[in-house]
Amino acid sequence: MEKVFTRPNSLKDMPMHYCPGCTHGIVHRLVAEVIDEMDMFDRAIAVASVGCSVFAYEYFYCDAYQASHGRAPAVATGIKRVLPDRLVFTYQGDGDLASIGTGEVVHAAARGEKFTAIYINNAIYGMTGGQMAPTSLMGQVTITTPYGRDRENNGFPVRMSEMLALLDGSAYVTRVSVHSPASVGKAKKAIRKAFEVQMAGLGFSIVEVLSSCPTNWGLPPLKALKWLEENMIPYYPLGELKIAAEVV
Amino acid sequence: MGRVTFRENRCKGCELCKAFCPKGIIVMASRINSMGFHPATVEEEDMNKCTGCAICARMCPDLVIEVEKEEKKVG
Amino acid sequence: MAKMLMKGNEAIGEGAIRAGCRYFFGYPITPQSELPHYLAKKMPEVGGLYLQAESETASINMVFGAAGAGARVMTSSSGPGISLMQEGISYLAGAELPCVIVNIIRGGPGLGNIAPAQSDYFQAVKGGGHGDYRLIVLAPASVQEIIDLMGDAFDLADKYRNPVMLMGDGVLGQMMEPVELAGEKEITIPKKPWASTGRMGRKDKRLISSLQIVPENCEKHNIKLFEKYAVAGQNEQRWEEYCLEDAELVLVAFGTAARICKAVVDTCRAEGRAVGLLRPVTLWPFPVKAFEKTIATAKRYLSVEMSMGQMVEDVRLAVNGRRPVSFYGRVGGMLPVARDIYNEVQKLLARGKA
Numbered sequence: 001m002e003k004v005f006t007r008p009n010s011l012k013d014m015p016m017h018y019c020p021g022c023t024h025g026i027v028h029r030l031v032a033e034v035i036d037e038m039d040m041f042d043r044a045i046a047v048a049s050v051g052c053s054v055f056a057y058e059y060f061y062c063d064a065y066q067a068s069h070g071r072a073p074a075v076a077t078g079i080k081r082v083l084p085d086r087l088v089f090t091y092q093g094d095g096d097l098a099s100i101g102t103g104e105v106v107h108a109a110a111r112g113e114k115f116t117a118i119y120i121n122n123a124i125y126g127m128t129g130g131q132m133a134p135t136s137l138m139g140q141v142t143i144t145t146p147y148g149r150d151r152e153n154n155g156f157p158v159r160m161s162e163m164l165a166l167l168d169g170s171a172y173v174t175r176v177s178v179h180s181p182a183s184v185g186k187a188k189k190a191i192r193k194a195f196e197v198q199m200a201g202l203g204f205s206i207v208e209v210l211s212s213c214p215t216n217w218g219l220p221p222l223k224a225l226k227w228l229e230e231n232m233i234p235y236y237p238l239g240e241l242k243i244a245a246e247v248v
Numbered sequence: 249m250g251r252v253t254f255r256e257n258r259c260k261g262c263e264l265c266k267a268f269c270p271k272g273i274i275v276m277a278s279r280i281n282s283m284g285f286h287p288a289t290v291e292e293e294d295m296n297k298c299t300g301c302a303i304c305a306r307m308c309p310d311l312v313i314e315v316e317k318e319e320k321k322v323g
Numbered sequence: 324m325a326k327m328l329m330k331g332n333e334a335i336g337e338g339a340i341r342a343g344c345r346y347f348f349g350y351p352i353t354p355q356s357e358l359p360h361y362l363a364k365k366m367p368e369v370g371g372l373y374l375q376a377e378s379e380t381a382s383i384n385m386v387f388g389a390a391g392a393g394a395r396v397m398t399s400s401s402g403p404g405i406s407l408m409q410e411g412i413s414y415l416a417g418a419e420l421p422c423v424i425v426n427i428i429r430g431g432p433g434l435g436n437i438a439p440a441q442s443d444y445f446q447a448v449k450g451g452g453h454g455d456y457r458l459i460v461l462a463p464a465s466v467q468e469i470i471d472l473m474g475d476a477f478d479l480a481d482k483y484r485n486p487v488m489l490m491g492d493g494v495l496g497q498m499m500e501p502v503e504l505a506g507e508k509e510i511t512i513p514k515k516p517w518a519s520t521g522r523m524g525r526k527d528k529r530l531i532s533s534l535q536i537v538p539e540n541c542e543k544h545n546i547k548l549f550e551k552y553a554v555a556g557q558n559e560q561r562w563e564e565y566c567l568e569d570a571e572l573v574l575v576a577f578g579t580a581a582r583i584c585k586a587v588v589d590t591c592r593a594e595g596r597a598v599g600l601l602r603p604v605t606l607w608p609f610p611v612k613a614f615e616k617t618i619a620t621a622k623r624y625l626s627v628e629m630s631m632g633q634m635v636e637d638v639r640l641a642v643n644g645r646r647p648v649s650f651y652g653r654v655g656g657m658l659p660v661a662r663d664i665y666n667e668v669q670k671l672l673a674r675g676k677a
Contacts, residue, residue: 021262025309078388
């Protein structure tokens with residue numbers, strides 16, 4: 001018998017603090033597998049943000065930074081401008097990237113900053129206890145929208161990838177999901193492509209990963225993935241939104 | 249022919265592996281681990297149904313599962 | 324040695340480049356914009372980077388990244404922008420990152436105006452950002468001193484692994500004065516064995532972070548920071564003494580206010596009055612040693628500021644009740660006029676005689 005699946009080397013062998021069934025664990029593993037396969041552990045620099053994944057720097061045990069809320073793209077800009085040959089990635093949730101940090105990610109993309117944003121969209125704020133996110137769906141009940149998100153008070157959910165795809169500095173913008181084995185496989189390919197775009201110096205890359213939050217959605221893990229598939233994908237369509245001409 | 253091993257003390261009982269196993273051979277054990285979860289497992293008598301597809305391992309958020317597969321014997 | 328006429332804001336940039344700074348991230352704001360303009364031109368000439376960020380919030384976080392990666396890096400702004408940077412400054416101090424932040428103070432609060440002020444003193448030395456930390460704060464009073472202090476700023480930042488602030492005001496930033504520029508010399512930037520650069524085969528992992536989730540560790544970290552600050556407090560106090568040896572009335576002023584006070588001291592001395600000027604060059608650590616030197620002869624202190632009275636509180640702390648401390652100031656971009664300071668001095672001297 002030969003081993004066909006083992007843990008990746010680029011992820012620290014330690015228990016992760018995420019909730020049961022939280023897809024952060026899957027995405028962490030995919031990023032680490034890609035770093036392994038590209039043999040980039042020594043060049044990798046992780047920029048953790050603020051959210052459930054604030055401790056991501058413990059798990060991605062390459063060199064790392066912990067950035068203030070929303071500002072990881074600015075921190076990544078500073079790092080990559082000083083160390084242009086490293087593989088720099090941010091790992092951000094929907095509060096970090098689509099709320100407080102919208103300015104930073106938009107301008108990093110506009111400038112074509114050569115790092116990759118891994119954007120975890122689970123339509124809610126996890127770490128702080130289940131508040132509405134800019135990505136929460138219309139009608140979605142959260143602890144700050146107890147009557148359901150409504151357009152009068154809260155406006156509409158934000159599709160970050162579509163916005164970022166409009167910018168010329170964006171070299172690769174794609175949206176994937178991790179609700180099924182097939183989608184997990186596609187997510188991994190997207191992360192690989194994004195990292196390759198970065199190392200080819202083509203510009204800004206972002207992989208938006210539709211993810212679940214069983215705890216704050218109030219659903220068991222499998223039902224949460226079903227909710228994701230049935231509710232989030234129609235609003236946040238999967239697929240590549242921007243591929244720069246030079247990306248093969 | 250495949251074999252899966254579970255690091256039971258890492259399992260949080262999320263049941264995603266069980267849901268996605270194409271052969272339906274993963275069950276949640278009646279015992280509980282040190283975190284208080286029922287860990288996923290495959291009973292030994294069902295292990296021969298394992299194809300080593302590793303779908304369980306790919307859906308596991310906690311890197312609980314290792315997968316082995318027998319080399320296909322080429323005639 | 325070359326001697327040339329330089330504008331204050333540009334001298335900051337020139338001083339930074341001569342200190343080996345090769346990264347500037349900033350956002351335009353009056354009255355400091357000549358500094359980014361200067362660096363936009365000069366940085367590419369020396370193989371450095373000038374990056375115009377989208378905001379001051381972005382700027383200070385780009386500084387965080389570049390400093391963590393081991394570079395000599397700076398940013399600059401004025402009051403409203405420095406306010407936006409406060410979270411980033413707290414993070415920089417917590418993560419023990421060296422960098423230089425320049426504040427060319429303008430009238431406030433709020434949008435205020437673009438005229439000179441000194442009303443960001445509290446913000447710089449008493450926090451501004453959240454949590455227990457300190458900034459080393461340098462306050463030049465001439466364009467020459469700007470050039471000299473910029474080198475010190477980067478050295479101090481590296482020595483203490485802490486952000487350093489250079490405080491100016493709109494007068495200093497805009498004025499032109501002759502400066503002597505030392506010939507080009509070898510810049511020695513200290514090694515940074517803590518910089519997070521990608522492991523590149525290194526055995527240990529390096530993390531740049533201000534997160535201290537375990538309270539016991541957070542306390543230890545704060546104590547460690549303050550041990551650093553204690554050393555800086557002992558060793559880095561700087562000030563200028565002007566006619567201070569026998570001064571009975573000591574003017575205390577920094578930056579542009581100090582220049583005006585010098586004229587007042589000269590007038591008083593010409594009239595045979597024992598008036599002197601104590602000019603803090605470090606606003607933090609506050610030059611308490613200078614006060615100890617003067618306390619024997621001084622009968623009274625007068626803090627002269629371009630604010631509603633901020634440094635005067637530190638003067639009171641340093642004097643510690645031993646002598647009366649007064650305040651005179653103008654705000655909102657109005658400069659204290661030598662004649663008015665002189666009149667204030669006369670009033671206080673008369674009081675002393677009664």
